[in-house]
Amino acid sequence: MKFDFTYFNPTKIYFGKTALENLSSELANYGDTVLLVYGKGSVKKSGLYDKMIKILNEAGKKIVELAGIKSNPSYKQMMEGARLVRENHADLILAVGGGSVIDCAKAISISAYCKGDPWQRYWIDYEEVDNEIVPVGAVLTMAGTGSEMNGGSVITNEEKMLKNGRVYPPNVYPKFSILNPEYTYTVPKYQMASGIFDTFSHLLEQYFSGTDDNTTDYVIEGVLRSLTHSARAALKNPEDYEARSNIMWCATIGLNTITGLSKEQDWEVHMIEHQLGAYTDCAHGAGLAAISTAYYKYIYKFGIDKFVRFAKNVWDVNTDTLSKEEAAMAGIEKLSNFIRELGLPSSLRELGATEEMLPLIAKSTIQGGGYKQMDENDILTVLKNCY
Amino acid sequence: MKFDFTYFNPTKIYFGKTALENLSSELANYGDTVLLVYGKGSVKKSGLYDKMIKILNEAGKKIVELAGIKSNPSYKQMMEGARLVRENHADLILAVGGGSVIDCAKAISISAYCKGDPWQRYWIDYEEVDNEIVPVGAVLTMAGTGSEMNGGSVITNEEKMLKNGRVYPPNVYPKFSILNPEYTYTVPKYQMASGIFDTFSHLLEQYFSGTDDNTTDYVIEGVLRSLTHSARAALKNPEDYEARSNIMWCATIGLNTITGLSKEQDWEVHMIEHQLGAYTDCAHGAGLAAISTAYYKYIYKFGIDKFVRFAKNVWDVNTDTLSKEEAAMAGIEKLSNFIRELGLPSSLRELGATEEMLPLIAKSTIQGGGYKQMDENDILTVLKNCY
Numbered sequence: 001m002k003f004d005f006t007y008f009n010p011t012k013i014y015f016g017k018t019a020l021e022n023l024s025s026e027l028a029n030y031g032d033t034v035l036l037v038y039g040k041g042s043v044k045k046s047g048l049y050d051k052m053i054k055i056l057n058e059a060g061k062k063i064v065e066l067a068g069i070k071s072n073p074s075y076k077q078m079m080e081g082a083r084l085v086r087e088n089h090a091d092l093i094l095a096v097g098g099g100s101v102i103d104c105a106k107a108i109s110i111s112a113y114c115k116g117d118p119w120q121r122y123w124i125d126y127e128e129v130d131n132e133i134v135p136v137g138a139v140l141t142m143a144g145t146g147s148e149m150n151g152g153s154v155i156t157n158e159e160k161m162l163k164n165g166r167v168y169p170p171n172v173y174p175k176f177s178i179l180n181p182e183y184t185y186t187v188p189k190y191q192m193a194s195g196i197f198d199t200f201s202h203l204l205e206q207y208f209s210g211t212d213d214n215t216t217d218y219v220i221e222g223v224l225r226s227l228t229h230s231a232r233a234a235l236k237n238p239e240d241y242e243a244r245s246n247i248m249w250c251a252t253i254g255l256n257t258i259t260g261l262s263k264e265q266d267w268e269v270h271m272i273e274h275q276l277g278a279y280t281d282c283a284h285g286a287g288l289a290a291i292s293t294a295y296y297k298y299i300y301k302f303g304i305d306k307f308v309r310f311a312k313n314v315w316d317v318n319t320d321t322l323s324k325e326e327a328a329m330a331g332i333e334k335l336s337n338f339i340r341e342l343g344l345p346s347s348l349r350e351l352g353a354t355e356e357m358l359p360l361i362a363k364s365t366i367q368g369g370g371y372k373q374m375d376e377n378d379i380l381t382v383l384k385n386c387y
Numbered sequence: 388m389k390f391d392f393t394y395f396n397p398t399k400i401y402f403g404k405t406a407l408e409n410l411s412s413e414l415a416n417y418g419d420t421v422l423l424v425y426g427k428g429s430v431k432k433s434g435l436y437d438k439m440i441k442i443l444n445e446a447g448k449k450i451v452e453l454a455g456i457k458s459n460p461s462y463k464q465m466m467e468g469a470r471l472v473r474e475n476h477a478d479l480i481l482a483v484g485g486g487s488v489i490d491c492a493k494a495i496s497i498s499a500y501c502k503g504d505p506w507q508r509y510w511i512d513y514e515e516v517d518n519e520i521v522p523v524g525a526v527l528t529m530a531g532t533g534s535e536m537n538g539g540s541v542i543t544n545e546e547k548m549l550k551n552g553r554v555y556p557p558n559v560y561p562k563f564s565i566l567n568p569e570y571t572y573t574v575p576k577y578q579m580a581s582g583i584f585d586t587f588s589h590l591l592e593q594y595f596s597g598t599d600d601n602t603t604d605y606v607i608e609g610v611l612r613s614l615t616h617s618a619r620a621a622l623k624n625p626e627d628y629e630a631r632s633n634i635m636w637c638a639t640i641g642l643n644t645i646t647g648l649s650k651e652q653d654w655e656v657h658m659i660e661h662q663l664g665a666y667t668d669c670a671h672g673a674g675l676a677a678i679s680t681a682y683y684k685y686i687y688k689f690g691i692d693k694f695v696r697f698a699k700n701v702w703d704v705n706t707d708t709l710s711k712e713e714a715a716m717a718g719i720e721k722l723s724n725f726i727r728e729l730g731l732p733s734s735l736r737e738l739g740a741t742e743e744m745l746p747l748i749a750k751s752t753i754q755g756g757g758y759k760q761m762d763e764n765d766i767l768t769v770l771k772n773c774y
Contacts, residue, residue, distance in 0.1 A: 001568075001632040004403025009396070015649070016391025181388075213620070215613040215633045219640075222609030226602040233600070245388040246602045249648070253606075258645070261636070262402075 001262035031091030073104035081108035099145025144195025146255025148177035194285030209370035266370030289344035294386035303371030388649035418478030460491035468495035486532025531582025533642025535564035581672030596651040596757035653757030676731035681773035690758030
């Protein structure tokens with residue numbers, strides 16, 4: 001662990017079949033008015049919405065609702081939520097849904113009392129938040145983004161065709177998150193797979209950087225092994241509780257900063273996907289899946305030892321008899337097979353991207369990278385390789 | 388992850404070579420009077436004491452000192468600290484040292500304003516803390532116990548020959564802990580090895596339980612692999628920064644509850660060692676090392692599949708050609724070899740235990756266990772097997 005770090009994660013996690021029983025005691029810590037944020041109605045179908053309303057009513061809360069949050073939450077919806085918070089003096093923003101809903105809740109939380117234009121200040125200029133933050137709580141219904149235990153919030157500005165993410169300090173993290181793996185049973189298989197690969201990608205983007213010896217890399221390898229194992233079990237039987245609970249917890253620790261400590265990190269696959277998402281509105285994890293194989297085939301030679309280690313420690317490839325080149329490629333091949341097992345796309349075409357979009361995506365992608373610093377040309381090549 | 392859990396760990400960690408630079412800003416969060424708790428003088432030799440005094444003076448703090456905390460902190464010392472807190476109205480207890488010093492600081496924190504006898508209420512009857520808790524901060528100089536990021540506190544009542552531990556809720560955890568791996572360079576090799584095995588044992592005692600599929604087990608395997616790797620590097624070169632930083636972080640996450648989530652856990656090796664420690668005052672990790680091989684040889688058949696997995700995933704034993712029995716024993720043999728590599732004892736005799744002590748230790752040990760519930764006879768057999 002070569003680089004100094006600060007680790008502080010004050011989100012309280014209630015995990016398991018009885019997790020929702022803790023909501024009442026948490027609600028008692030906040031004032032009377034709750035902004036309930038949710039998506040396009042799956043929480044109504046599943047019955048969770050009714051349970052939430054009952055608990056909120058029993059706690060004597062005044063409920064204000066913001067429904068219909070999209071899978072790529074929009075700046076417009078976020079601003080609508082900010083208005084509702086201000087006008088109703090909401091004391092708590094309660095997100096019920098997946099990462100998009102929680103991302104949106106966090107964005108509302110910092111924007112409601114923002115002086116000036118939040119988009120410009122917080123998602124373009126990355127200014128520090130200097131205004132009142134409205135506390136957020138979460139009830140998670142989909143595993144993948146890790147938004148339930150971090151400060152990340154990705155928002156799409158549809159007018160400007162930009163999907164920008166940023167990471168806020170611990171005072172913006174959800175104060176509490178309720179994680180019942182059973183709530184994810186109703187997530188359609190494709191969405192489940194997309195969420196699994198989102199987590200997988202978070203772990204890879206933290207793993208593939210650095211040449212130092214770092215405990216965090218060993219932890220990531222463990223989480224990747226568990227996630228692969230449980231993904232296969234859940235594909236066979238989506239109501240395998242142990243599998244779904246492991247997937248949920250892998251997603252949470254996959255991006256609660258503990259799997260990124262003292263790491264330089266990469267994140268270029270995410271940067272590319274954000275722009276792919278802005279142009280195609282594809283499911284985030286599916287976009288990541290379509291890009292990943294091409295990306296890692298493009299950059300592996302710049303960090304080949306880590307890719308050999310990946311093949312060996314994550315996929316049990318016997319690397320003893322292979323050249324570094326062969327071993328590294330064997331690991332990427334395993335990753336590529338895993339994407340196919342998940343039923344996720346291996347090309348941008350399958351996600352509705354057109355050839356004309358590629359230069360636009362490449363141009364608008366934030367440039368970064370881990371073992372290789374990526375420029376516009378590099379990105380365009382990767383996009384063409386997976387088109 | 389079969390069992391429901393709550394995860395909440397609000398300790399703020401500053402890690403690395405520059406970690407101490409954050410002390411001033413942390414001190415600003417507390418009142419004027421600081422109880423500085425430390426051990427038998429190694430912090431004076433290393434120069435850390437002078438640095439602390441300088442920072443505290445610059446922050447305008449009134450300093451009260453409690454020095455000489457022993458490696459098994461005593462109830463008497465703890466009560467002396469509690470008196471100092473009360474008489475000086477200390478606003479912060481700042482522990483500078485290893486786990487013993489931090490354990491003692493936490494014990495002082497809950498005992499200072501305890502109504503009644505703290506020993507009886509908090510370490511015998513395990514009552515909930517209903518009095519004011521004085522906040523604790525820590526500057527860690529030795530890796531092993533994990534006390535820097537949890538609510539654990541083990542205290543030895545010398546009059547009663549009892550070493551009792553308990554785990555307090557998150558409001559007793561250190562508010563902040565400063566972890567600079569360089570501070571551990573001056574720890575003598577035997578103490579370093581003892582700390583490493585303490586961590587190793589924490590991980591094993593959480594790992595060896597349950598038959599469910601649990602992400603936590605994969606995380607533990609990763610941490611055990613990292614710890615083994617870094618222990619060997621640090622034995623060769625104690626000033627290998629990466630190795631010492633990994634050891635320090637393994638120790639922290641090895642007992643900050645994240646490696647115990649949704650696990651039944653064992654802890655019987657610790658229970659036995661606590662009584663061994665009360666009778667011999669041996670270094671905690673050395674005591675654990677002396678007991679572990681005999682203990683796991685005694686219980687492995689009750690959880691054999693996990694021991695096979697341990698051999699394969701932690702020690703890279705090729706288990707394909709072995710019977711379960713052989714594979715499990717091969718893993719325990721690897722553990723036993725690792726203890727020897729660390730230069731730690733494999734028998735109680737080496738730690739000063741006498742044959743007469745064994746029944747007394749067995750009788751006074753709290754009975755528990757993971758794959759096997761241990762009674763007094765079981766414990767005595769284990770003790771004889773490693774005498």
